[in-house]
Amino acid sequence: AAAKQLGLTQPGISRLLAQLEEQVGFQLFYREKGRLLPSDEALYLAKEAELALDSVERFSQLAKNIFHIDSGQLKIVAPNSFIAGPLADVVANFMAKYPRINISLDSQPPAQAREIVALKSADCGFIQLPENHSGLHSYPMVSSNTVCAVAKDHPLANRKRINCHDLKGENLILLGKGRISRLKIDTAFTEAKVPMKIKLETHTVAIACAFAKRNVGIAIVNGLLAQQYADENLTLINFSPKIPLEYGFITSAHAPMNRLTTAFYQYCLEHFKPT
Numbered sequence: 001a002a003a004k005q006l007g008l009t010q011p012g013i014s015r016l017l018a019q020l021e022e023q024v025g026f027q028l029f030y031r032e033k034g035r036l037l038p039s040d041e042a043l044y045l046a047k048e049a050e051l052a053l054d055s056v057e058r059f060s061q062l063a064k065n066i067f068h069i070d071s072g073q074l075k076i077v078a079p080n081s082f083i084a085g086p087l088a089d090v091v092a093n094f095m096a097k098y099p100r101i102n103i104s105l106d107s108q109p110p111a112q113a114r115e116i117v118a119l120k121s122a123d124c125g126f127i128q129l130p131e132n133h134s135g136l137h138s139y140p141m142v143s144s145n146t147v148c149a150v151a152k153d154h155p156l157a158n159r160k161r162i163n164c165h166d167l168k169g170e171n172l173i174l175l176g177k178g179r180i181s182r183l184k185i186d187t188a189f190t191e192a193k194v195p196m197k198i199k200l201e202t203h204t205v206a207i208a209c210a211f212a213k214r215n216v217g218i219a220i221v222n223g224l225l226a227q228q229y230a231d232e233n234l235t236l237i238n239f240s241p242k243i244p245l246e247y248g249f250i251t252s253a254h255a256p257m258n259r260l261t262t263a264f265y266q267y268c269l270e271h272f273k274p275t
Contacts, residue, residue: 072260073102077116078126080107081205081225082247086142087126090271094264101260109203110179113250120252123261128180129248138248139265142272144224146181146243147236149173149208151215156237162218163240164192171199171217173208184243185220209234 003013021028028042038046078087083105095101108116110127117125118135131138148162156162156170167189174196175182189196199217202208209229212219219226222245223236230236249265251257257265 073104074124074260074264075104075106075122076124076126076264077106077108077113077122079110079113079204079225081222081228082126083107084206085225085228086272090268093271094267097267098263117250118252118254120255123251123258124264125250126247127250129246130180131248131250133250135253136250137253138250141247141249141268142224143244143246144222146185146220146239146245147223147226148239149212149219149221149226149229150235150237151213152233152235154215154218156218157235159237161238161240164189164194167218168194169197171197173200173202173211173217173219174198175205175208175221176201176203181222181243181245188241188243205229 003010006013008016017029024045026039026041028039028045029036030039031037076083076087076091083091087105091103091105095103106116106122113122113125113127114131114133114136116122118133126141127138129138129140148156148167150157150162156166159166174185186196200208200211202211205219205221205225206229208219208221209226211217213229213234220239223238224245224247226236249268251261251265
């Protein structure tokens with residue numbers, strides 16, 4: 001029966017059994033009334049063989065799952081407002097498409113995010129461009145413009161556009177120094193020869209919009225990230241001069257993207273492509 005199942009001859013099976021017994025060093029089968037029966041040692045080895053074969057099958061199935069992006073862990077690092085805003089739909093839809101994927105979302109300041117991705121502690125991330133870290137590959141992903149977040153009862157709330165001269169003497173809420181976007185805002189006011197009255201500085205768009213909504217001041221922020229906080233109490237108005245902002249998809253330069261990261265990158269490109 002074994003020979004038939006394996007597509008071999010009976011003498012061929014006998015030779016394989018003899019070779020196996022020679023290899024292990026003890027008898028595995030004995031004959032009784034014309035039947036070949038396993039020894040106790042053979043039954044014990046058979047259990048281990050089943051476990052080994054199950055492991056091979058699990059390995060094969062895991063390889064198939066990886067090929068079809070049906071399993072795996074993806075770790076992403078990005079600013080908190082980016083995760084809660086434009087990235088939320090992307091991740092939710094990607095997980096719906098690949099329900100067996102597990103995703104870890106980590107929010108870190110830009111400097112830490114760069115190092116985390118460069119050192120492969122995260123598979124990928126999103127960061128404001130331009131990006132010149134030697135340990136990273138960056139790919140442009142989505143662009144935005146700078147806006148003013150204004151409380152609904154503020155005198156400027158009905159404007160279609162707000163410029164530096166409109167903000168003369170107004171309390172301003174700005175994201176902390178050191179950002180490229182902050183440098184561009186400072187430059188715009190300097191070139192317009194308008195002094196800045198900075199009332200509050202913070203490091204997240206969420207906090208800036210929360211205080212703008214309470215009329216502490218007018219927040220000058222990334223329009224893409226601020227959209228999630230706009231409501232009947234907070235309006236977003238384009239800032240002039242136009243200050244474009246761009247976010248990029250980053251991966252480590254020390255290793256190629258794995259299949260899951262590549263699939264996520266392609267999904268992001270499709271989601272964020274201009275309509």
